[in-house]
Amino acid sequence: MGVITLENEFAIAVAPAKLFKAYCLDTDTLLPKILPEHIKSSEIIEGNGGPGTIRKITFAGGYFSLIEANVWKDAVEKVTYEHKFMSTPEGGSICKRTSTYYIKGDAEINRDQIKDVYGKKTAGLFKAIEAYFLANPDAQI
Template sequence: MDVAYGEVEISSSVSGPKLFKVYDNFEIIAPKIIPETYKSFTFIRGDGDVGTIKSVTYGDGTSTKHTIDAIDRSNLIFSWTFFEGDALKGIINTATHHLKFIPSPNGGCVFKQTFVIRYKGDAKLIDNIINGIKEAIKNTFKKMESYAIDHPKV
């Protein structure tokens, strides 16, 4: 089984706690501001804390299920793992994501998201999947950052 790693890092003028709060409400905000990417989220088990399982339906009609692995509100960290769904293209066993907002001296932060993809059986690494995930992370971040700027009371 092949394993692939990826990382996206983006500087932002928005504070880490504010962006963390926006991402903490991702399943509510993302379908409103990025409906072409995120159509809906359904809670299968749990209420959003660690151990929660959610189903995501994407704009193209594909879906995945993921579990919330960690939420550390004091250190501005989220972790989750996709483990099932047709959006995994039949070749990905799991895709684990770690997201962190690192405060910067100017009052903003550095958004850092890493991911580890574990492929099924003899499936091989596919660069366009890694690049597609990175682009999706960047595009989603920019939309979420804009939402945070446009909604100062969030």
Template sequence: MAITTFTDEHISPIHPSRVFKASIVDSHNLIPKLMPQAISSIQITEGDGGAGSIKQINFAYGGNFKSLKYRVDELDEESLVYKYTLIEGEALTDKLEKITYEVKFEETKDGGSVSKVTSKYYTVGDFMLKEDEVKAGKEKVIGMYNAVERYLLQNPHAYT
């Protein structure tokens, strides 16, 4: 098994606590409303949404994937840290055991935020993952962040 790690950053003019509440804490409600063409629903199948919970993302009909499940490993609303592990779904091919994510939001000097995402891909055997193989997934996540950002800019009192 090998572990391939990628890190990304996304800068936003929105305060980090608002982005965290909207894109993480209330994602199961907000994201399907903002992106119905991509995500039909996000369900909490076990737990209350906090650490130890299992969530299932159901993708819109006609996409590459039907669904995926992930476990919430940490949800810290004070330090704005979110960790989760992809545990089931078509994104986990026979070459991937699991994928873990750590997302941390920090305030920028101008009152906006930077989200720092570390993803770790745990491969099976001697398979080596290349960055271009995860590019499409990264672009979809950026699209989700952009949709949340647009919503928060248009609704300045939401998630305050």
């Protein structure tokens, strides 16, 4: 089994504690609210939100081009993500994400394509969270 590790860094104009709560703890309520065109619902199906938790995210209609391009089909056993949220002098955050892809057998996937697509999608998600809190600075999740 091969392993591919990718690192991304994202700058977000939201304080780390608020960003962590929104992105990691309150996704069930926040994501369908700020991205209804993409996410229909999100729910924990096993665990309490901590390490090992399994979350079911139901996407809105449409398809995800990377999956449709068979990058995942029969190639990836699992993916793990590690996020670190750090404060910036301006009061915002830097999120450093490490994604580890565990590849089945001799399967091959395009590292650059995954980094490009998932980097853009995650950046878009963080920008949506940022826009929500900039428009609603007193919002409680």
